[in-house]
Amino acid sequence: MGVHLLPVPFAIIGIAVYWWARWTNDMTTVMIVQPAITILCIATALLSFKRKRFDRTLTLTVAAGLAIALAGDFLNIDMNDPFVVMRGLVIFVVAYLTYAIGFTAVNGWHRQDLYVGAALLCVYGALMSYLGPYLQEGGMLVPGLVYGLVHPFMVSRAISTFFGDRLSRTQAVLLTAGTLMLYIGDVEFALYAYPRIMPMLFGPVLYAGGQLLVSLAPSYGKEA
Numbered sequence: 001m002g003v004h005l006l007p008v009p010f011a012i013i014g015i016a017v018y019w020w021a022r023w024t025n026d027m028t029t030v031m032i033v034q035p036a037i038t039i040l041c042i043a044t045a046l047l048s049f050k051r052k053r054f055d056r057t058l059t060l061t062v063a064a065g066l067a068i069a070l071a072g073d074f075l076n077i078d079m080n081d082p083f084v085v086m087r088g089l090v091i092f093v094v095a096y097l098t099y100a101i102g103f104t105a106v107n108g109w110h111r112q113d114l115y116v117g118a119a120l121l122c123v124y125g126a127l128m129s130y131l132g133p134y135l136q137e138g139g140m141l142v143p144g145l146v147y148g149l150v151h152p153f154m155v156s157r158a159i160s161t162f163f164g165d166r167l168s169r170t171q172a173v174l175l176t177a178g179t180l181m182l183y184i185g186d187v188e189f190a191l192y193a194y195p196r197i198m199p200m201l202f203g204p205v206l207y208a209g210g211q212l213l214v215s216l217a218p219s220y221g222k223e224a
Contacts, residue, residue: 004047004219007040008212014040015208022204027077035073037208041215042066053221055167061102062218066211068095082138085193089147096154096182099214103157103175110163113156120152127187134194144190151186155179167222174217181210 014037021029045062048054072091076084128148135144158175161167167175185206192200 002219003050004044004216006047007043008216011037011040011044011208011212015205015212018208019202019204022200031077034077034208035070038066038070038073038211041211042070044212044215045218048218048221051219051221054218055106055221057102057106058167058171059218061099061106062214065095065098065102066215068092068098069211082140086140086143089143093147093150096150099179100150100154100157103154103161106166107157107161107164108166110160112163113160116156116159120156124148124152127190131190131194138194140194147186148190151183155183167217168220170220171217174213174220178210178213178215178217181206181213185210 014033017029018033018037020026021033042063045059045066048059068091072088072095075091076088078084128145131144131148132141135141155176158172158179161172161175162169185203188198188203188206189200191198192203
């Protein structure tokens with residue numbers, strides 16, 4: 001087993017505990033487990049330096065994004081508090097832009113990005129058209145529009161890694177799956193918090209699990 005996998009079992013156990021703590025509204029446990037999982041993810045990313053094949057820029061990008069997210073994990077506990085939600089939006093806009101810019105620095109731009117971007121813009125437009133009135137009622141329209149655009153941009157930059165030649169297919173899969181999980185988790189939260197059409201079922205698992213998948217990507221570089 002690669003040394004980069006050592007934190008993973010603890011992170012998976014933490015994700016299960018985190019989901020249950022959110023489900024039962026056990027904020028004391030959330031305060032401990034939420035940042036602990038991200039710390040394990042940072043360790044997972046940094047352990048890629050022990051691998052024979054790794055991309056320094058990708059490792060530092062992922063570690064930096066996770067470190068910014070860690071600040072949010074310490075601060076964003078009660079997600080029913082509008083101030084906490086707003087603060088979380090600001091922190092995670094920075095974190096997700098860090099991922100997007102870093103992935104682009106590693107992978108560059110490709111013609112296929114136009115098609116991926118167009119598809120994700122359609123998803124963004126449909127989602128914001130539905131959520132817009134609810135966000136406006138809650139005084140969150142502009143922050144929601146900005147945050148809602150940053151998320152699919154990050155996902156598009158992860159998908160773009162399939163079209164370049166610097167990262168491996170495994171890395172592209174991990175980055176794409178991880179960022180998609182983050183995106184879907186936040187969509188679920190928005191549907192829970194504003195139109196209130198569904199409970200928070202999988203959001204904690206999607207958030208923490210997405211971060212874990214992203215953190216694993218640096219360790220699976222292309223063979224020479």
